Amino acid sequence: MSTPQNPLGDRQISRKSLLKAAALAGAVPVLIGGGTALARDTAAAGGTAPLTPDCHDGDAPTGEQIEGPYFKPGSPLRTNLVTPGTQGTPLTVSGYVFGRNCAPISGALLDFWQADVNGNYDNSGYTFRGHQFSDANGAYTLGTIIPGLYPGRTRHIHVKVQAPGQPILTTQLYFPNEPRNATDSIFDPALVMTVRQVGNGSQASFDFVLNVNGTPKPSTSPTGNSPSPSPSSSSGGTTTWQAGTSYKVGDQVTYNGVTYVCIQAHTAFVGWEPPNVPALWSRR
Numbered sequence: 001m002s003t004p005q006n007p008l009g010d011r012q013i014s015r016k017s018l019l020k021a022a023a024l025a026g027a028v029p030v031l032i033g034g035g036t037a038l039a040r041d042t043a044a045a046g047g048t049a050p051l052t053p054d055c056h057d058g059d060a061p062t063g064e065q066i067e068g069p070y071f072k073p074g075s076p077l078r079t080n081l082v083t084p085g086t087q088g089t090p091l092t093v094s095g096y097v098f099g100r101n102c103a104p105i106s107g108a109l110l111d112f113w114q115a116d117v118n119g120n121y122d123n124s125g126y127t128f129r130g131h132q133f134s135d136a137n138g139a140y141t142l143g144t145i146i147p148g149l150y151p152g153r154t155r156h157i158h159v160k161v162q163a164p165g166q167p168i169l170t171t172q173l174y175f176p177n178e179p180r181n182a183t184d185s186i187f188d189p190a191l192v193m194t195v196r197q198v199g200n201g202s203q204a205s206f207d208f209v210l211n212v213n214g215t216p217k218p219s220t221s222p223t224g225n226s227p228s229p230s231p232s233s234s235s236g237g238t239t240t241w242q243a244g245t246s247y248k249v250g251d252q253v254t255y256n257g258v259t260y261v262c263i264q265a266h267t268a269f270v271g272w273e274p275p276n277v278p279a280l281w282s283r284r
């Protein structure tokens, strides 16, 4: 792989590259420390070819990984998992959520969970657990720390990503140059983030490519191009919440006798019942 000579590299310009160029020229998310550079321009800055999957039309979606034993539903809505007193090396993970055709997906749900600096998961609370939604450009940014190691695994971050009303991608993100990458049977080099040192912390980037074609809308329209209308939740109707159902903004459901209004389009699944997911359902 050759070393790119500019932020777009010397590859054929893809739609994603154009988006990157627009991001670099304009509304670039500000990262920890006030820097403006996304880790995605590492190739231009440091000459190291990115290991994260590049998105070109027709590319394979981001690979699935096992959920593992420590997923916990109902994580809080937050982009920064670092709380006062948190120990560990600061880490910012940022990137975009794309569809298979490289169209950015806004409103995608990203639910992250990881071990603390000592390699422990918080199974009683929600330390180092949080979900967020990609912005209008499909971008996300997570503030966290570099997770600690625990027996049997290399260093990793768990994540579930879901475009509005689409199936869930469960996967894991990895770090480059980790000795245990070579011995972890789950490790997938295609899921290695681009990571660089910035001050006393690290910045990482990873772009997800979901197995979704087209550009899901932010769900402000009741109709749109949904392939299958939802007969169970037409306007004004209230149904009982049910896992597996696709809900759109404004849908009303009842759960344990309480009525909720959908505030973020999604496909429901067990564990994300309305009381557990305030980012998706609001009590009426």
Ligand SMILES: [Fe+2]
Pocket (backbone or CB within 6 Å): 068, 070, 153, 156, 158
């Ligand atoms: Fe894990």
